[in-house]
Amino acid sequence: MPTYNQAEAILQVQDVGVAYGDKQIIQNINFTEKDVLRPDQVQGQTIAFVGRSGRGKSTLFRSLAGLEKPTQGTILISDLDAQEQEGHPPLRGVREGDVGFVSQNYVLFRHKTIEQAMEFAMRKREDVSETEKGKMITQHLKDWGLYQVKDQYPNELSGGQRQRTAILEQVLSSTNYIIMDEPFSGLDVGNIQNVINAFKLINLSHELATIIFCTHDIELAVELADSLYVIGYPTKPGGGLDNVGTLVKHFDLKARGIAWSDQFSREHQLLVEEVKQAILDS
Ligand SMILES: Nc1ncnc2c1ncn2[C@@H]1O[C@H](COP(=O)(O)OP(=O)(O)O)[C@@H](O)[C@H]1O
Ligand SMILES: [Mg+2]
Known part of the structure; x- marks a missing residue:
């Protein structure tokens, strides 16, 4: 199992929600990603989002990129221009231009x-x-x-x-953040491999390099990510699904010991099944 430590937060999302008019699309989005340190390795983080169509992945991504101001909550990223505090860049609210964004279209x-x-x-x-x-x-x-x-x-x-x-x-x-909305959709196997290689080049370029992507290819999400979120509709207290997207599950591949692996192991396959079920349930 690869050893690692986690340092300061590089992305902190607190209570984020987006509504269009009076239609709430996503709400209660909370998560924190930290700089992951591996011995003798300069490596950024790769964060995947999966979920059924219409659950709000693109909406969340536009907010994370500072292209759309959420109607609720805050999104903080590392401020690389500011003086470091205790050896780390401080966090500040995301602004348009801070984060590279490759949209679906x-x-x-x-x-x-x-x-x-x-x-x-x-x-x-x-x-x-x-x-x-x-x-x-x-x-x-x-x-x-x-x-x-x-x-x-x-x-x-x-x-x-x-x-x-x-x-x-x-x-x-x-800067070091790049968000890609379905970067693999519509590509043939060769080109999928090319984009995977691009991920690796970005990842090794800087300690704080952070790739955030979403895909409908669960195997690929599990293969590439070190942290994986399922965005979907939560189950209502009385049963049945709510109709506002939120993070329903988080899988930490680092903690499971299957991040940064060259092999797609049985543990990866089991995780794929768990993720699929989480998507189907939401
Ligand atoms: N600008 C907008 N105005 C109104 N509704 C929108 C807008 N953008 C997205 N939506 C709605 O928000 C929901 C989530 O869309 P989206 O974020 O694109 O989901 P996903 O990327 O997961 O497929 C959909 O019901 C979509 O119709
Ligand atoms: Mg989308």
């Missing part, structure tokens, strides 16, 4: 080549010089298998290349 700039899109994505970063930016872009394009298409336009790319471009834009533009 992402769009690419039609009139920019891949390389130009990356330059545009990095335009607001003041922590790296222009020369440094150029080097970073070249290195990332190579690592992500996009270098050979750097002078092409989005309509000249395959679906998988477009998906990686959309993710890489967010990686280069923002």
